[in-house]
Amino acid sequence: QVQLVESGGGLVQPGGSLRLSCAASGYRFSFATMGWYRQAPGKQRELVAAITRGGTTNYADSVKGRFTISRDNTLNTVALQMNNLKPEDTAVYYCNVWYGSRLFVPPTDFDSWGQGTQVTVSS
Numbered sequence: 427q428v429q430l431v432e433s434g435g436g437l438v439q440p441g442g443s444l445r446l447s448c449a450a451s452g453y454r455f456s457f458a459t460m461g462w463y464r465q466a467p468g469k470q471r472e473l474v475a476a477i478t479r480g481g482t483t484n485y486a487d488s489v490k491g492r493f494t495i496s497r498d499n500t501l502n503t504v505a506l507q508m509n510n511l512k513p514e515d516t517a518v519y520y521c522n523v524w525y526g527s528r529l530f531v532p533p534t535d536f537d538s539w540g541q542g543t544q545v546t547v548s549s
Contacts, residue, residue: 428453430521430540437546438511446506446543448521453502455479457525460497460504463533464517464545471533474519475506484529488514511547518542 434446446462461476475495476484483495494507504521520542524531 427538428523430523430538432519432521432540432543435519435543435545437548439549440512440547442511442547443507443509444511444545446508446519446521446545448504448540450502450504450521450523453523454525455499455502455523458523459525459527459529459531460495460521460523461531462495462504462506462519462521464515464519465542466514466517469517471520473530473533476529476531477504478527478529480527482527482529508545511545513547516545516547518544 429451431449438444459476459478462474463471464474465471474486474489477495477497492510497504520539522536
């Protein structure tokens with residue numbers, strides 16, 4: 427079973443930056459796409475960004491031009507660089523992995539998640 431550990435969240439002012447990191451184990455990452463999701467209070471979990479093994483990316487419209495997803499295939503990690511953060515980016519951020527090259531997977535498709543990391547954007 428995959429184990430996921432997210433880190434890097436915190437409190438930041440609007441316009442600030444954060445870099446999230448996710449360490450994953452228990453999965454054949456050579457075949458996996460990796461993604462970041464987020465869930466704001468009272469809202470459904472949504473995909474923020476995904477990246478295939480070969481580096482093809484997909485972003486939610488709300489974060490395009492501000493967030494950048496990257497991965498290290500030797501370390502089985504995925505990062506999310508978040509710039510120009512807005513209050514509406516406040517959420518718990520989670521990562522997950524899946525086989526194949528689909529760039530979108532509904533969050534309901536997953537059986538397990540890590541603990542997530544809280545991102546709060548506020549002045």
